Amino acid sequence: MNTRSDLSPTGNAAGDIRNQDWYVDKFFQSAMFVCGISAIVFVIGIFIFVFKEGAGFIIQQMDWAEFFLSPKWRPTSATQATYGTLAMVAGTAAVTVISMAIALPFSFGAAIYIAEFAQGRTREWLKVIIEMLAAIPSVVWGFIGLMIMNPLIIESFDVPIGLNVLNAGIILGLMAAPIITSIAEDAFKAVPDTYREAAEALGATKWQVVYKVILPAAKNGLLSAALLGVGRAFGETMAVLMASGHALTIPGSVFDSIRALTATIAAELGETPVGSDHYQALFAIGIFLFTITFIINMTADFIVRGIKNQ
Amino acid sequence: MNRTASKNNKISIRNLTIRYGNFTALSEVSLDIPANEVFGIIGPANSGKTSFLNALNRMDMMRTTMQVEGSVLFNGVDVRSWSNVYALRSKIGVVFPLPVGLPLSIYDNVALSPRLRGIANKSQIDEIVERSLRRAALWDEVKDRLTSLGSLLSGGQQQRLTIARALSQDPEVLMLDEFSIAVDPVTTMRIEDVLKELKQQMTVILVTNLVQQANRLADRTAFFLDGRCVEVGETRALFAGKVTDQRTHDYIEGRFG
Numbered sequence: 001m002n003t004r005s006d007l008s009p010t011g012n013a014a015g016d017i018r019n020q021d022w023y024v025d026k027f028f029q030s031a032m033f034v035c036g037i038s039a040i041v042f043v044i045g046i047f048i049f050v051f052k053e054g055a056g057f058i059i060q061q062m063d064w065a066e067f068f069l070s071p072k073w074r075p076t077s078a079t080q081a082t083y084g085t086l087a088m089v090a091g092t093a094a095v096t097v098i099s100m101a102i103a104l105p106f107s108f109g110a111a112i113y114i115a116e117f118a119q120g121r122t123r124e125w126l127k128v129i130i131e132m133l134a135a136i137p138s139v140v141w142g143f144i145g146l147m148i149m150n151p152l153i154i155e156s157f158d159v160p161i162g163l164n165v166l167n168a169g170i171i172l173g174l175m176a177a178p179i180i181t182s183i184a185e186d187a188f189k190a191v192p193d194t195y196r197e198a199a200e201a202l203g204a205t206k207w208q209v210v211y212k213v214i215l216p217a218a219k220n221g222l223l224s225a226a227l228l229g230v231g232r233a234f235g236e237t238m239a240v241l242m243a244s245g246h247a248l249t250i251p252g253s254v255f256d257s258i259r260a261l262t263a264t265i266a267a268e269l270g271e272t273p274v275g276s277d278h279y280q281a282l283f284a285i286g287i288f289l290f291t292i293t294f295i296i297n298m299t300a301d302f303i304v305r306g307i308k309n310q
Numbered sequence: 311m312n313r314t315a316s317k318n319n320k321i322s323i324r325n326l327t328i329r330y331g332n333f334t335a336l337s338e339v340s341l342d343i344p345a346n347e348v349f350g351i352i353g354p355a356n357s358g359k360t361s362f363l364n365a366l367n368r369m370d371m372m373r374t375t376m377q378v379e380g381s382v383l384f385n386g387v388d389v390r391s392w393s394n395v396y397a398l399r400s401k402i403g404v405v406f407p408l409p410v411g412l413p414l415s416i417y418d419n420v421a422l423s424p425r426l427r428g429i430a431n432k433s434q435i436d437e438i439v440e441r442s443l444r445r446a447a448l449w450d451e452v453k454d455r456l457t458s459l460g461s462l463l464s465g466g467q468q469q470r471l472t473i474a475r476a477l478s479q480d481p482e483v484l485m486l487d488e489f490s491i492a493v494d495p496v497t498t499m500r501i502e503d504v505l506k507e508l509k510q511q512m513t514v515i516l517v518t519n520l521v522q523q524a525n526r527l528a529d530r531t532a533f534f535l536d537g538r539c540v541e542v543g544e545t546r547a548l549f550a551g552k553v554t555d556q557r558t559h560d561y562i563e564g565r566f567g
Contacts, residue, residue, distance in 0.1 A: 119374070198410040198472070201367060202423045202479060203400025212422060217413040 054283030075278035091258025098169025107180035115188035134178035145243025163245035166254040180229040187221020224300035237262035325380035350528025357534040403476030409468035411460035419460040446474035466497040
C-alpha cells in the first residue's frame with residue numbers, strides 16, 4: 001500500500017502530464033487513420049458516382065433480359081435503340097480466357113524458377129526485369145498489338161484480320177504475367193524453408209520438392225494470383241481496344257474480332273450527351289464491370305486470408 | 311589399417327572442417343561410427359553439432375555459404391563422390407530440432423518418401439505408413455484421422471510424425487538433431503524407447519542438448535566444443551568420469567554450457 005503515497009491528491013500519478021510526445025503520437029495516429037480510411041472513402045465515392053449516373057437507366061429503362069442476353073448493342077439507333085451486352089461479355093470473356101491460358105503457365109513457371117531454382121544475381125535481375133514489364137503503359141501494349149501482332153497473326157495463320165481475340169489475348173496475357181508472377185512468387189516465398197529442407201532430407205529432388213510440397217502449400221496464393229490476373233485482364237481497356245478489332249460479334253473462333261466491355265465505355269462515352277439513355281447505359285456497363293472485378297478481388301482476398309488462418 | 315577400419319564403419323569422418331565465410335563452425339573432426347550403433351553428440355550451442363549433421367547428408371548444397379573440407383565416408387564411399395545426391399539422402403533419415411509437419415495429410419506426410427522412391431502400390435504404402443507410425447509411437451493417436459493435416463497436430467505429435475516420416479525411408483542412418491526440444495518429457499521417453507529398438511535395424515546419430523539423454527541412449531558419445539571434437543568414448547566410461555579432458559567432465563557434470 002506504500003505505492004499510494006506516489007499519487008497526488010487528485011489521484012494522478014506524479015509525472016502524469018500530456019507532453020509533446022503524447023500530442024505528436026495522437027496527431028500521427030489521426031493522420032494515419034485518415035490515410036487509412038481514405039481508400040474506403042474513395043471506393044464508396046466512386047461507386048456512388050457510377051451508380052448515380054447509371055441508376056436511372058437501370059431502374060426505369062433497362063430491360064434486364066435484353067441487357068444480359070441480347071448481343072445487340074445499338075444505342076444510337078433512331079428507331080429502336082437496344083442495349084444488349086452479351087456480345088461484349090462473350091468477347092471480354094474469350095479474351096480473358098486466352099490471356100490466362102497464355103499468362104498462367106508462363107507466370108507460374110517464372111515464379112517457380114525465381115523462387116526455387118534461380119540463385120543470387122540471376123534471381124535479382126529476373127525480378128527487376130519482370131517488374132519493368134509491369135511498368136510498360138497499356139497504350140504501348142496496344143501499339144504492339146496493332147503494329148506488330150496484327151501483321152504477324154495475318155501472316156502466320158493466313159487470316160484476313162489480325163486484330164482479334166488471339167491478339168488481344170496475347171497482349172493481355174503479357175500484361176497480366178508480371179503481376180501474376182510477382183504474387184505467385186510471394187506465395188512460394190511464404191512457404192517456410194523448413195518444408196524444403198525436410199523434403200530434401202527425405203531424398204526428394206528439387207522438382208519433387210516443388211510439386212509434392214511447395215505447390216500444395218502455395219496453392220491458395222497461386223489461386224489468388226490467378227484471380228488477380230483475371231481481374232487485370234477483365235478490366236484492361238486501352239490495349240484491348242487497340243488489339244481486339246472492336247467489332248460487335250460473339251466470337252466463334254480466336255480469329256474473330258470482338259469488342260470488350262471496357263473498350264465500349266472508353267470509345268463511346270466521350271461522344272454521348274450527358275444524361276442520355278446511351279450515357280446511362282454505359283454507366284450501367286460500368287456498374288456491371290465494377291461488380292465483376294469487385295467479386296473477383298474479394299474472392300482473391302478471401303483466399304489469401306484463408307492461407308493466413310491455416 | 312585405417313582403410314580396413316573404415317570398411318566396417320557405417321560412417322567414417324576424416325579431418326572434417328566446415329566454414330561459413332570466415333567463421334569456422336567445425337574444425338578437423340575425425341570420427342568412426344560403426345553400423346547399428348547409437349552415437350551420441352553432446353556439446354553447448356554453436357559447437358558445430360548441426361553443421362556436422364548437415365555435412366553427412368550433403369545439405370551443405372542448399373547453403374551457398376557453407377564450405378566443407380575433409381572427407382565423409384558413407385559405407386566406405388565419400389559422400390561427395392555420389393553422383394545422385396538425392397539417392398544418398400534417401401538412405402539417411404533426418405529429424406530436425408523443431409517438428410516439421412509438411413502441409414499434407416498425416417498419411418501423405420509419411421507416404422511421401424515411399425512415393426518418392428517410386429512405390430505406387432496402395433497396400434504397400436498403407437503398410438509402410440502404418441509400420442512407420444507405429445514405430446514412432448503415433449499410430450494409436452492418429453489412426454482415425456490419417457487424412458487430416460499433419461501441420462495441425464500438437465508439437466509432440468508433429469515431432470513423432472517427423473520421426474515416422476524419417477523411418478518411412480527405411481534409412482540406413484537416422485540422424486536426430488535435438489529432437490526433444492519441442493516435445494514433452496513423457497513423449498520424449500516414448501521416443502527414446504523407440505530409438506533403443508531401432509538400433510537393431512539402423513545406425514543412429516543422436517545430437518542432444520540433454521546430457522542425460524546421451525547417457526540413456528548412446529553406446530558411445532562425442533563431446534563437441536567450439537567446433538572441435540574434444541573427446542569420444544564409451545558413454546558409460548565418460549559418465550563414470552573416465553575422461554581424458556577435464557572440460558568433458560565439467561560439461562557432463564553441468565558445470566558449464
